[in-house]
Amino acid sequence: DLGEQREFDYFNLALQWPGSICQHTSHCCSSNACCRGSNAPTEFTIHGLWPDYNDGTWPACCKQSNFDEKEISTLLDALEKYWPSYSCGSSSTCHGTKGSFWAHEVEKHGTCSLTVVRDEYSYFLTTLNVYFKYNVTRVLNEAGYLPSNTEKYPLGGIVSAIQNAFHATPKLVCSKGAVKELHLCFFKDFKPRDCIIENENYSSRSSCPKYVSLPAYVPSAAVDHVAV
Ligand code: 5GP
Ligand code: 5GP
Numbered sequence: 001d002l003g004e005q006r007e008f009d010y011f012n013l014a015l016q017w018p019g020s021i022c023q024h025t026s027h028c029c030s031s032n033a034c035c036r037g038s039n040a041p042t043e044f045t046i047h048g049l050w051p052d053y054n055d056g057t058w059p060a061c062c063k064q065s066n067f068d069e070k071e072i073s074t075l076l077d078a079l080e081k082y083w084p085s086y087s088c089g090s091s092s093t094c095h096g097t098k099g100s101f102w103a104h105e106v107e108k109h110g111t112c113s114l115t116v117v118r119d120e121y122s123y124f125l126t127t128l129n130v131y132f133k134y135n136v137t138r139v140l141n142e143a144g145y146l147p148s149n150t151e152k153y154p155l156g157g158i159v160s161a162i163q164n165a166f167h168a169t170p171k172l173v174c175s176k177g178a179v180k181e182l183h184l185c186f187f188k189d190f191k192p193r194d195c196i197i198e199n200e201n202y203s204s205r206s207s208c209p210k211y212v213s214l215p216a217y218v219p220s221a222a223v224d225h226v227a228v
Pocket of ligand 2: 016047048084085086087090091092101104108
């Protein structure tokens, strides 16, 4: 149901961790989001730039977007590398038609932040720029939180490393004890701010345990899995 919604409060840059996503799949959707072979990304990649409300809810699907890949042709190399889709099938857009992951994200989220990112091109360019400026993978690596299939890390340590680097509190999303997503939040001028962490009971799926893993991508394991 597409319709105007009230003005949003802040941005949420949602990142996904390939090591966790690839644990549950061995698809190879494209050369850039391949959960097998040597092409799997080893850094957080982009899920989307999401407008949010301070009460923990968010607007969605504010306008039809008519996504046109030609408008972002100069960004495609970067998008394929840093904003890959790990689902091989197409995504459904707000009104149920099928499109790419990018088309889905700009229509569901981008159309609700048009006061700041005014068109499709700015939505993708802005998201890439913020992603490059706030390099979460580098911050975690420098703090000693390296991808591993044996280590577990204190959630509080990961959160502190981000807080020390960006002076803002991120939100982590886990699946089976592994970090699946990391959300970084920004004021509308893209200065970092705290994310809103909803009541843990509100969505138990999104809460992480005290010790979490950052799974490393293991090419041979995924290929073996395919062979079985
Ligand atoms: P999940 O249920 O997997 O956490 O989220 C499903 C979808 O809901 C996400 O892909 C995203 O489109 C939307 N969503 C989940 N959490 C948030 C949030 O904090 N802010 C916004 N804007 N959308 C969210
Ligand atoms: P969201 O949960 O962001 O609202 O919706 C995600 C949609 O994009 C789903 O239809 C999902 O199948 C599709 N999709 C395509 N590639 C990806 C991906 O790499 N990660 C996630 N979370 N969803 C993806």
